[in-house]
Amino acid sequence: DDAEKGDFPHYMLKEIFEQPNSLRNAMRGRLSRDDGMAILGGLNMTPQELRGIDRIILSGCGTAFHAAMVGEYVIETLARVPTEVEIASEFRYRNVPADKNTLQFVLSQSGETIDTLAAMREARRKGIKCLGIVNSVGSTIARESDGGCYIHAGPEIGVAATKTFTSQVMIMTLLGMLFGRIHHLSTADGMEMIDEMEAIPDKIASILTQTDRIKAIAEKHANAEGMLFMGRQANYPVALEGALKMKEISYIYASGHPSAELKHGVIALVKPDMPSIFIAPDDAVFDKNVSNIEEVLARKGPVVCVTTEGRTELERLTDDVIYVPDCPSYLSPLLTVIPLQLLSYYTAVARGCDVDKPRNLAKSVTVE
Numbered sequence: 465d466d467a468e469k470g471d472f473p474h475y476m477l478k479e480i481f482e483q484p485n486s487l488r489n490a491m492r493g494r495l496s497r498d499d500g501m502a503i504l505g506g507l508n509m510t511p512q513e514l515r516g517i518d519r520i521i522l523s524g525c526g527t528a529f530h531a532a533m534v535g536e537y538v539i540e541t542l543a544r545v546p547t548e549v550e551i552a553s554e555f556r557y558r559n560v561p562a563d564k565n566t567l568q569f570v571l572s573q574s575g576e577t578i579d580t581l582a583a584m585r586e587a588r589r590k591g592i593k594c595l596g597i598v599n600s601v602g603s604t605i606a607r608e609s610d611g612g613c614y615i616h617a618g619p620e621i622g623v624a625a626t627k628t629f630t631s632q633v634m635i636m637t638l639l640g641m642l643f644g645r646i647h648h649l650s651t652a653d654g655m656e657m658i659d660e661m662e663a664i665p666d667k668i669a670s671i672l673t674q675t676d677r678i679k680a681i682a683e684k685h686a687n688a689e690g691m692l693f694m695g696r697q698a699n700y701p702v703a704l705e706g707a708l709k710m711k712e713i714s715y716i717y718a719s720g721h722p723s724a725e726l727k728h729g730v731i732a733l734v735k736p737d738m739p740s741i742f743i744a745p746d747d748a749v750f751d752k753n754v755s756n757i758e759e760v761l762a763r764k765g766p767v768v769c770v771t772t773e774g775r776t777e778l779e780r781l782t783d784d785v786i787y788v789p790d791c792p793s794y795l796s797p798l799l800t801v802i803p804l805q806l807l808s809y810y811t812a813v814a815r816g817c818d819v820d821k822p823r824n825l826a827k828s829v830t831v832e
């Protein structure tokens with residue numbers, strides 16, 4: 465039974481470990497190897513209609529908002545369609561420009577979050593087509609939207625969202641690929657992307673074999689006064705998500721920042737009991753991240769790094785390096801977030817927190 469904890473002490477840990485499978489389920493039947501295409505029939509839109517879309521709005525709350533932020537990066541990178549993320553609770557209180565060629569997606573695990581539902585209703589009131597990216601089958605967003613796409617992650621019981629984040633990000637990638645293929649990517653480009661996407665579940669499984677090491681790093685920093693999470697490009701939202709997980713379940717104050725913003729304020733917080741967690745995979749901005757890491761170390765701030773296998777030079781700077789397998793940059797959030805989920809989980813366990821039911825939080829917030 466999916467809703468049972470099995471051998472895991474907490475639902476959250478079980479759900480972290482389910483990610484290779486939940487991602488396979490998110491992709492199942494949606495990738496066509498023959499023509500290098502993503503198939504998302506639930507969008508209820510023809511290729512001609514999709515080609516006419518010149519602006520995308522993504523909305524959600526909490527973790528779903530962070531998945532939307534990754535979506536903005538991925539869709540703009542792969543498809544070059546201007547994409548904007550609007551936090552769902554703000555959407556209806558401002559007047560977001562949208563015309564007949566604008567398409568909105570709302571992202572929600574539960575499909576019941578009132579702020580997200582209200583954003584969708586406002587969009588539809590204005591005649592903006594609004595599709596749902598939802599986990600709960602038959603939920604209000606699923607029923608009231610103009611169509612959409614289930615993420616098929618299975619029940620998520622832990623209040624802190626984990627597997628639904630990666631599944632939402634995977635759907636964002638499928639959308640990026642779909643719009644990209646419609647506009648300018650070739651069949652061969654699409655086929656290569658499918659190979660890369662289908663390799664992700666096994667790569668996550670390999671990260672999950674490093675759990676003991678991540679646990680040891682978490683225990684080392686479990687008494688920190690606060691934590692700073694830093695990343696760039698698509699890993700900036702991963703930094704926000706890592707910080708959110710840490711706050712939600714360990715009650716350690718944490719914040720996420722674009723790494724380069726360090727010098728514009730955050731660096732004032734750096735000190736020995738304020739570790740910085742850098743998400744620094746082997747990408748175009750790796751060297752920039754390394755110089756930010758050096759700035760933190762020079763001010764006696766401990767550093768934990770999530771980087772790509774092979775980038776062993778970071779071990780010269782810090783003992784706490786966590787490796788993820790190589791992948792294209794647009795997919796890296798699917799890998800880099802896994803160690804951050806485990807880091808927050810083991811930090812919370814070390815601090816004796818109730819991981820699955822953190823204080824003051826609800827799995828689904830149905831009041832404004």
Ligand code: G6P
Pocket residue numbers: 525526527528571572573574575576577580623624625825826827828829
């Ligand atoms: C609550 C939960 C978060 C979740 C957010 C959005 O705040 O505690 O974990 O990300 O709602 O929920 P949804 O069901 O819309 O994804």
